[in-house]
Amino acid sequence: MKTSVWFVLTPPVLLLDYAGPAEALRMAVDSGAPFDLHHCAPLSRLTTSIGTALDGLAPLPDTLPPNSLVIVVGTHETPEPGASKAFDAVTDWLKTVPAADARIASICSGALLLARAGRLTGRRCTTHFSLLDLLKHEEPTARVQDDCLFVDDGDVLTSAGITAGVDLALYLIEHYAGAELAADIARRQVVYQRRAGEYSQLSPWLAHRNHMHPAVHRAQDAISQDPARAWNVTDLAQAAHVSARHLSRLFAEHAGITILAYQQRLRVARAQQLLERPELTIERVAEQAGFASARDFRRVWRRYCDTPPREAAARTRQTGSRE
Template identity: 65%
Template sequence: MTLAVWFVLTPNVLMLDYAGPAETLRMAVEIGGQLVVHTCAPVPRLRTSLGVELSGLAALPAHLPPHSLVIVAGNSHEAEDYARPEAHAVVSWLRRAPQPDTRVASICSGALLLAAAGLLDGRHCTTHHSLIEELRAAAPTAKVEENRVFVEDGPVLTSAGITTGIDLALYLIERHAGTELAARIARRLVVYQRRSGNDPQLSAWLDHRNHLHPAVHRAQDAIAQDPARSWSLEELAGQAHVSARHLTRLFAEHAGISVVGYQQGLRIARARELLADRQLSVERVAELAGFASARDFRRVWRRYEARTPSALRAADG
């Protein structure tokens, strides 16, 4: 299913709040992600935080198509910017435009516009650290959380802003198009250590990629494309265009993990995804994730999870 994304801008939009996540989603479209990205505003032309102007902006859509995603970018001077009639027009639109299946997200101070529209009432949310108290005042029934990259509560997502808009966009790509595509975009952006919304843990698909060594990345790409495959060290070395011994040294030096350890981490990540399908037995999950047996799967699983696969599945149910 194609996801329609609508970036909503107001005068003096903080350029990185818009350009960071917009470029992230554009790259996803470029390499095959099923998304259509629009940029709209209450006026066809507006000035940005950098002083340059954006023109040719689409009007705020009268009707959002099914399963749309609305992303409201933040501004540089909220007190002045959000007192403008253009910001009031966006708040009015946010009150009436979202459908039951519409997801709404904000970058940085965009959360204040969501709050004014009543979209944060009773929900967990966040914003830039300098605006936490303003958001609490604007949405007194909301549960405003500090020191969070982004927060998801039902159909509403709010981010801390600035560069965290990229983190949010990568998360949305992962949700809609899968972890592999999100990892490819993160690498292209040179954002290997993508931060999650809930805690500092890294996605296994992006963990151990905070380096710039091309040979190691080539081997990691090969493993990520097919983690269930029984890769030999020689095969991966061929993908990386180095010797097997040299690849072992490079992995330890640049990725901080062994080749086997890296592949096992991705297999466990794949197993977690497969466990969501309750029609699959644990034995079948082990097989599809690339483990030789359910016993081998459980042995490796214990290194990553305190709960058994069955217990994790039950907790998620």
């Protein structure tokens, strides 16, 4: 079943806030992600932050399909309530239309519209660093976070400014369509797969990427594209364009994990996927995931998983059959 995604635009929309996440989701759809994309606004034609205009936008819908995803895009200006009919229209729409089963996300200053609509009462949330104080003023009960790229508070997600919207889009793609597709879209957009620190444990494929060091990202890209390969530090250092000794130090400092542990986490994640195929023996799973033997696989598995491999796979299949 497809998820209806509704990009909600307000003039003057920040073009990168809109285009980056929209392109990520469009690429995901092209690769088979279960999204049905819509683009709506209080006006059929509205201005953007760079002076150009967007035409042909759908009106704000009177109702939404079940389990929709609403993404409120940021703007270049944030007028006071009552000063802009467009802003007031979006605020009123957010108050009444998205039902309890809808997830609502915001990019950059879009969080201010959520606050005005009462959607951030008591919520953990974030926005662009320059708007944090304004967000606290708009919704004093909100628990505003100032140290992360985005916040997932269940059915409400908020992101920091500009390119953080792409990080949020990748997170949503992972949630709805899987981590491998999210990683593929990140590579196609030539962006790093960064994550806020409190979310790093959710996906081994995207964990330990909440840093800005290009050499470490290059090494992580190489490992994630082929985790089964017997990578040595020298080969990774060549991919990262630094010395082997320097890469080991940088990896621990910026990724917060050793190179070996990072590769082992990805191999375990790959093994978890392979274990869902009951025709594969433990030996074949170990081999295809890059482990030297089934014994080595089980030893590493126990470091990260409490349940034995086959039992964990059986539980996953049972959960999937119930859904």
